[in-house]
Amino acid sequence: MVKANIFQGVEKKNRRAADVAATDAKAFHAVVDSRRSVRVYANDPVPQEVVDACLDAALKAPNSSNMQTWEIHHVVDPVKKQALIEACLSQPAAATAPELFVFVARPDLWKRNAGWMLELLNAQPKVPAAAYQYYKKIVPLAYSQGPFGLLAPFKWLFVNLRGLRKPTPRGPIGKKAVLAVAEKSSALASAHFMLAMRAHGFDTCPMEGLDSLRVKRILGLPRAAGITMAISAGRRAEEGVYGPRLRFDAKHFVFRH
Numbered sequence: 001m002v003k004a005n006i007f008q009g010v011e012k013k014n015r016r017a018a019d020v021a022a023t024d025a026k027a028f029h030a031v032v033d034s035r036r037s038v039r040v041y042a043n044d045p046v047p048q049e050v051v052d053a054c055l056d057a058a059l060k061a062p063n064s065s066n067m068q069t070w071e072i073h074h075v076v077d078p079v080k081k082q083a084l085i086e087a088c089l090s091q092p093a094a095a096t097a098p099e100l101f102v103f104v105a106r107p108d109l110w111k112r113n114a115g116w117m118l119e120l121l122n123a124q125p126k127v128p129a130a131a132y133q134y135y136k137k138i139v140p141l142a143y144s145q146g147p148f149g150l151l152a153p154f155k156w157l158f159v160n161l162r163g164l165r166k167p168t169p170r171g172p173i174g175k176k177a178v179l180a181v182a183e184k185s186s187a188l189a190s191a192h193f194m195l196a197m198r199a200h201g202f203d204t205c206p207m208e209g210l211d212s213l214r215v216k217r218i219l220g221l222p223r224a225a226g227i228t229m230a231i232s233a234g235r236r237a238e239e240g241v242y243g244p245r246l247r248f249d250a251k252h253f254v255f256r257h
């Protein structure tokens, strides 16, 4: 059993001052409100510095255990790009886009990334013991499911028995659940990316209407990878947005307890 528990907090002497950069709520909401899924793009390319800034924003998304089990593939090679358009079912949001990206979940890289986290922690001046414990013990407990997922039934039994007595994290159990953890983080990176593009005056369309097996082949990805979504980017054509934004009433989705 892991004694140091990161969920119990970090001693005050080890905490950092919160980042208090000035923000502009009006500008943020203008970005959110003007982001639309764009299906037809103008020909203007997206400058490399904008692409770089948006990739940087994507990689700053919150992510599970800071494990960063994600990848972003910018497909620029004309042959691969054409293949990707076809794998995206040749939908106009892909076919007319100057730039195509694929956001990928990589739960299979958890060991590598846990090792990198330990290296990063080692380079920090003061690191609470709980942080090391987290990446040495808790992360392996969460991510490893044994060969062929054989550990999963034992994990299920353990968490359900423990959960009878006290609050217990119920997952992830099984490879699909670990993939879901990585997909959540990759989806958040996708959202950061799309909002960043909008902030720079460009537009995007997320796409899950695609053949994920073909996309993996084009990008040379293993079966364990998850194609979170493809995202096209560019400047919207004059009639590039198909209609007004339609949303159901918030009362169906927002609850106070």
Ligand SMILES: Cc1cc2nc3c(=O)[nH]c(=O)nc-3n(C[C@H](O)[C@H](O)[C@H](O)COP(=O)(O)O)c2cc1C
Residues within 6 Å of the ligand: 035, 036, 037, 038, 039, 091, 093, 205, 206, 207, 208, 209, 210, 229, 245
């Ligand atoms: C995960 C995901 C997958 C999507 N897949 C597609 C797609 O394959 N093709 C497409 O034209 N739009 C796709 N969309 C865009 C949605 O249709 C769109 O977000 C929704 O209709 C709301 O419109 P808005 O983004 O303009 O607010 C997808 C959106 C998300 C979040």
